[in-house]
Amino acid sequence: MRKTLLWVACLTIFIAGCTRKESSVIRIKGSDTEVNLVQRLAEGFMEKNPKLSIAVTGGGSGVGISALINSETDIANSSRLMKEEELKKAKENGINPIATVFGLDRLAIIINSSLMIGSLTIETLGKIYRGEITNYKELGGADLAIILYGRTSASGTYLYFRETAVKGDYSPNMKQMIGTSQIVEAVKRDPGGIGYVGIGYLKSAEGIKEIKIAKDKDSPYISPLEKGYPLERKLYQYTNGEPSSNIASFISFELSEEGQRIVAEEGFYPVQ
């Protein structure tokens, strides 16, 4: 009898654990470009609001958006706007995605620091990533095969870079890495490596260097650390409907002066 009671108690606790609805945990999921930044923002926020806890995970913008559509996350980090099909899918599931811009990112093109290439136009970059230029000697460098590093199609960066620079399909020879830090690691180890990463990743990296980019032949070459860099994009967070209660207070923290200072500290750029 006592055993049965114990079982019932266990079961009750288990069921109660599964059905918590109004929780004090905010779930955030998505973009790998944003994951470290949002983690830092969450830490800053939790210091001030110790009762709330925030769980931040990566996986790529597509993963976050798909989680939002399936109500598996409260906020979806995304480094791109939602696609037509995703919006349609969200509507079918009764989700109303609202985007907030909380920072700006510049997409840095990195190469192994042993390479003598310093600047490229977006057009040349497109040729490299479409697989039309395959050797650094075609760019006036050493006779060395270009090894392309990029992200998988789950990544917002993959799509952003394809739309703005590649303007075609990526070369099938591009190595598709699971996360941005993997690209940094790989380019560091690979003498012929080239990759694209969010600017926040430049900060802590040795063995790689960033390339100056020009919009076209007649424009100046600009480093990703300077104003006017052509590969700049917005960092979004999607919520279901206008953010409310805890989620709203977290987002307004991100947009506050303190939040935007963290954005800058992490190597991104504040929203004007």
Place this chain on the structure above:
Amino acid sequence: MRRLKEKAIHLILFLTAISSVFLILGIFALLLTEGLKTFRDVSVMSFLFGIRWNPEAYGQPSYGILSMVFSTFLVTSCAIIIAGPLGVAVAAYISEGAPHKARDIIKGAIEILAGIPSVAIGFVGIVLVGPLITKVFGISGLSGLNGGILLAIMALPTIISVSEDSLRAVPKSYKEASFALGASKWETLTKTVLPAAFSGICAGVVLGIGRAIGETMTVLMVTGNSLSIPKSIFDPLRTMTATIALELGEVAKGTTHYYAIFGIGAILFIISLATNLIAEHISIKMRVKVE
């Protein structure tokens, strides 16, 4: 009352046992029904024999899986070429030549090896095997070869333990007869014991192949995942398992891309089912032969 209880227990145990069968059937049915929907938009030929996999294309999407099927077989063959001879040699040593203490240590080590999480092995591949490959072959470390080497490590425990069992199952009288004819230890091993245990060893190798084909995380981390068809093991490549793991998380439900991923899953299921059946068949044959 007591008989009723016995009967009830019997029934419960039967149901738990049969549930695994239903689970397998259920998984296969799911993979198949979802996978078959691919063919509403893609022809069977262009799915199975298309070289290009690019479902989220800039222009026209394509759903050919040939390149990743080939990649899977390439990496697996590389792993088995390394792990097969090595595994059989280790098994022969621990079952025939090793002193007790050495055998205990080696067997313990192999058990630990079997328990290492695949992510940890993938990590070793990135920081250790990759740079080593770059140094020796002058190619990028993230390549099929790296995956093959790591999969060999992961297939070793399976190959060793199954081979060792079958070497042990060789009747003592065979060896005694061989020694009586004046054969040395080496001759006995290569000419009597190994041939007698041959089908068991084959079963071990086939199970090792199954292990290597199904492995996901390790290859995902070290093979570079590029979509082109590899010309050799030194090229980067992307296996079937890696594609499923990389793309299922972000794909919108109900799209052709979604169904095509299930299609890959169904084909993977058939391949691993086939390898298991082959291994089973071989080991049954072995039992009959030895008896």
